Amino acid sequence: MNGLRIILASQSPRRKQLLEWAEITFDIMVQSTAETFPADMPVPEVPVHIAREKAIAVRQKYESLHDTNNIIIAADTVVVLGTTIIGKPKDREDAIEILSRLSGNKHQVITGVVLLKGQQEIAFADITDVWFHPLTREQIAFYVDKYQPYDKAGAYAIQEWIGVVGIKSIQGDFYNVMGLPVSRVVTELNKLVTNQGK
Numbered sequence: 001m002n003g004l005r006i007i008l009a010s011q012s013p014r015r016k017q018l019l020e021w022a023e024i025t026f027d028i029m030v031q032s033t034a035e036t037f038p039a040d041m042p043v044p045e046v047p048v049h050i051a052r053e054k055a056i057a058v059r060q061k062y063e064s065l066h067d068t069n070n071i072i073i074a075a076d077t078v079v080v081l082g083t084t085i086i087g088k089p090k091d092r093e094d095a096i097e098i099l100s101r102l103s104g105n106k107h108q109v110i111t112g113v114v115l116l117k118g119q120q121e122i123a124f125a126d127i128t129d130v131w132f133h134p135l136t137r138e139q140i141a142f143y144v145d146k147y148q149p150y151d152k153a154g155a156y157a158i159q160e161w162i163g164v165v166g167i168k169s170i171q172g173d174f175y176n177v178m179g180l181p182v183s184r185v186v187t188e189l190n191k192l193v194t195n196q197g198k
């Protein structure tokens with residue numbers, strides 16, 4: 001992109017695949033973070049806060065990323081049921097319990113995205129509403145045992161069997177649920193490229 005180097009600050013294979021599908025050329029650089037947030041932080045701000053931590057951690061780790069020829073992209077996806085943030089399941093029992101709560105209900109998937117270029121920052125959150133069909137205990141146990149969704153926020157992946165048979169409808173960006181609202185990311189990247197040098 002016009003001599004700019006794009007860095008994806010994520011170890012998520014889904015985010016890598018989504019940026020590849022968008023025909024973006026990029027490198028991956030990662031630094032783990034605590035992924036913590038203040039207890040009183042409003043829920044929609046949480047994934048942006050965590051994404052910012054991921055982006056800054058990578059920028060701090062690699063000195064060369066401070067200059068304005070680099071754009072760092074980081075993201076964080078959370079599932080929100082009512083006012084409760086549901087992260088990744090701790091174990092099998094937790095995954096089954098989470099999916100039992102999502103079954104037959106609507107929840108939100110919020111992905112926070114932060115792009116850093118020198119001192120410039122673009123940060124936003126994208127929200128997708130997801131409605132699950134009622135799921136049987138057998139369906140939930142089958143999914144958890146076969147697909148092991150322990151690295152997925154909300155204990156499921158929309159791009160897997162449970163999304164194919166268990167999701168009634170969504171409102172918003174499908175790819176946002178997978179972990180990155182790619183079309184918005186491309187729009188924001190283009191803005192940073194247009195502002196090059198600033």
Ligand SMILES: Cc1cn([C@H]2C[C@H](O)[C@@H](COP(=O)(O)OP(=O)(O)OP(=O)(O)O)O2)c(=O)[nH]c1=O
Pocket residue numbers: 009010011012013014015030054075076077078079109151152153154156157158159177178179
């Ligand atoms: C809800 C949902 C989540 N997910 C994934 C997207 C994210 O990878 C993951 C949420 O965890 P995140 O903490 O957002 O990301 P990550 O730990 O996988 O990667 P990194 O922090 O290095 O960027 O859940 C799906 O793949 N499909 C889905 O339907």
